[in-house]
Amino acid sequence: MVVSDALSAARLRDVMATYREGLRSHQDVINRLNVYPVPDGDTGTNMALTLESVMSELEGLVGPDPDVSSTCAAIAHGSLMGARGNSGVILSQLLRGLSEGLDCPSGSPGARELADALVAADKLAREAVMRPVEGTILTVARRAAERGRDVADAGGSLSAVIEASREGAAEALAATPTLLPVLADAGVVDAGGTGYLLLFDALLNVVDGRPMPVAPDPPEPDLVDLDPLFFDPSGGSERAPDALSGPRYEVMYLLDAPDETINSFKQVWAGIGDSIVVVGGDGLWNCHIHTDDIGAAVEASLDAGRPRSIRVTDLMEQVEEERWVRENAGTSGSGPDEPDGPVPTTGVVAVATGDGVGRIFRSLGVQGLIPGGQSMNPSTAELVDAVEALRSDQVVLLPNNANIHPVADRVGDLTDKVVWVVPTDTVVEGFAALLAYDPESEGAVNARAMEESARRVVPGQVTRAVRASDSTVGPIRAGDWLGLSRSGIEIVDGALAGAACRLLEVLVGGEHDLVTIIEGEGAGAADTRRITEWLGDHRPGVETEVHHGGHPLYPYLFSIE
Numbered sequence: 249m250v251v252s253d254a255l256s257a258a259r260l261r262d263v264m265a266t267y268r269e270g271l272r273s274h275q276d277v278i279n280r281l282n283v284y285p286v287p288d289g290d291t292g293t294n295m296a297l298t299l300e301s302v303m304s305e306l307e308g309l310v311g312p313d314p315d316v317s318s319t320c321a322a323i324a325h326g327s328l329m330g331a332r333g334n335s336g337v338i339l340s341q342l343l344r345g346l347s348e349g350l351d352c353p354s355g356s357p358g359a360r361e362l363a364d365a366l367v368a369a370d371k372l373a374r375e376a377v378m379r380p381v382e383g384t385i386l387t388v389a390r391r392a393a394e395r396g397r398d399v400a401d402a403g404g405s406l407s408a409v410i411e412a413s414r415e416g417a418a419e420a421l422a423a424t425p426t427l428l429p430v431l432a433d434a435g436v437v438d439a440g441g442t443g444y445l446l447l448f449d450a451l452l453n454v455v456d457g458r459p460m461p462v463a464p465d466p467p468e469p470d471l472v473d474l475d476p477l478f479f480d481p482s483g484g485s486e487r488a489p490d491a492l493s494g495p496r497y498e499v500m501y502l503l504d505a506p507d508e509t510i511n512s513f514k515q516v517w518a519g520i521g522d523s524i525v526v527v528g529g530d531g532l533w534n535c536h537i538h539t540d541d542i543g544a545a546v547e548a549s550l551d552a553g554r555p556r557s558i559r560v561t562d563l564m565e566q567v568e569e570e571r572w573v574r575e576n577a578g579t580s581g582s583g584p585d586e587p588d589g590p591v592p593t594t595g596v597v598a599v600a601t602g603d604g605v606g607r608i609f610r611s612l613g614v615q616g617l618i619p620g621g622q623s624m625n626p627s628t629a630e631l632v633d634a635v636e637a638l639r640s641d642q643v644v645l646l647p648n649n650a651n652i653h654p655v656a657d658r659v660g661d662l663t664d665k666v667v668w669v670v671p672t673d674t675v676v677e678g679f680a681a682l683l684a685y686d687p688e689s690e691g692a693v694n695a696r697a698m699e700e701s702a703r704r705v706v707p708g709q710v711t712r713a714v715r716a717s718d719s720t721v722g723p724i725r726a727g728d729w730l731g732l733s734r735s736g737i738e739i740v741d742g743a744l745a746g747a748a749c750r751l752l753e754v755l756v757g758g759e760h761d762l763v764t765i766i767e768g769e770g771a772g773a774a775d776t777r778r779i780t781e782w783l784g785d786h787r788p789g790v791e792t793e794v795h796h797g798g799h800p801l802y803p804y805l806f807s808i809e
Contacts, residue, residue: 385441504554651671673734708805721738738751749779
């Protein structure tokens with residue numbers, strides 16, 4: 249074998265760097281393709297973030313010229329630790345199989361080793377998925393492995409194996425709509441398979457000098473047609489009722505557990521959800537499931553080992569998360585930097601989205617803002633970075649969403665600063681907490697006072713139903729407006745202002761004297777006027793304030809004091 253027909257450590261690093269850039273440039277296109285099995289709309293973003301972790305691991309290798317073995321280990325570990333979403337987890341398993349196959353005794357993997365590595369990648373990816381589905385990235389990976397193996401068996405060169413594998417992957421990708429009716433109905437190919445195909449383009453670029461494909465303009469499909477759980481708030485049509493099934497939540501975490509416990513763990517998960525992917529080995533596993541029972545999904549891990557970096561996503565709003573991730577990827581916060589002047593004894597980091605919401609948090613004394621909210625879950629690393637960026641050694645963290653609590657609770661273990669998490673479930677609870685914030689007081693004193701203040705406010709929210717359901721207050725149709733309190737759904741109404749006024753009728757009592765209305769996306773001047781007029785007519789003793797929030801999903805947030 250000649251050196252030019254082998255994948256050296258330097259070439260492998262170049263392949264990963266090129267693949268990362270390819271995923272970045274095609275990210276929006278891939279995001280718009282995804283339609284199956286649930287609205288996991290940020291496939292391109294998830295795959296790109298997985299490669300970012302790989303590159304960070306490669307850049308951290310010690311020594312001027314790392315060998316193939318250490319390079320492969322870094323690719324495998326980086327992809328496991330950085331995997332995000334179902335697509336990222338499967339990609340991490342594919343990269344792990346490739347890495348293990350390319351880590352050969354000669355230190356110079358060539359055509360035969362690459363072909364075997366592709367077969368290993370296909371095998372590991374399918375083993376990780378409890379219910380493999382054809383017409384997905386798994387189909388693309390298998391065809392690529394089969395074609396590459398055939399050429400290697402015939403004595404083909406490294407370039408020939410890559411070319412054959414790419415052709416097989418492209419053929420399988422083009423055929424995915426014939427295997428999945430949901431793809432055929434939407435007129436698209438599989439999103440994950442599209443992202444995996446770019447790996448072979450990256451290999452050909454590095455090995456054979458071929459140019460990477462230029463990303464086409466992203467398609468602009470009707471999101472309602474592509475997303476079985478998403479109802480267009482502007483009034484688009486809804487999916488047929490039989491398309492509105494499937495678990496609501498995506499749960500992911502890293503699990504420290506002995507390898508022999510994983511089969512039993514998978515069997516427990518098989519009874520509570522689907523889209524199950526468990527990858528890893530040697531005591532560390534990346535676990536992914538779609539389920540309606542978050543508690544059971546986490547509790548199952550306790551019999552096997554110790555979970556960490558828990559992430560929960562509401563899949564109903566995953567399309568909104570895709571938009572948020574695209575707009576905020578690479579940012580650590582929003583608004584101005586922490587101002588100069590005396591260092592506060594206790595600093596505050598808050599999670600929020602919306603320009604108006606951010607300005608309110610800043611005005612109340614928050615030094616660090618992290619973009620996030622309902623289904624828009626910042627990573628542990630992002631929260632740690634925000635805490636570390638503050639000059640204060642004591643920090644209060646306001647998650648402002650129940651789904652962000654598990655990640656927020658991990659921050660204190662990952663920084664030398666002392667961190668208190670005030671368990672705010674809504675933005676308005678975060679605002680209320682800050683009314684008790686004293687920058688010069690100790691963190692423990694602030695945390696107690698802020699939590700008490702947050703609990704004194706009565707929060708209310710109005711959002712739109714994304715699928716038909718039942719509730720304690722009656723049946724819900726997709727498109728109905730829902731009034732929510734801490735107790736859950738209080739109101740179902742066909743009109744936005746109607747739901748808002750009826751919710752306020754439930755929540756605002758004689759003991760209250762102030763209602764703060766925060767307008768989000770979808771709020772209109774006419775609806776806001778109807779709400780304020782209702783308060784004036786029916787709760788004349790209550791003062792009303794209106795603020796622009798700019799946040800998604802909830803046209804109106806209410807803070808009742």
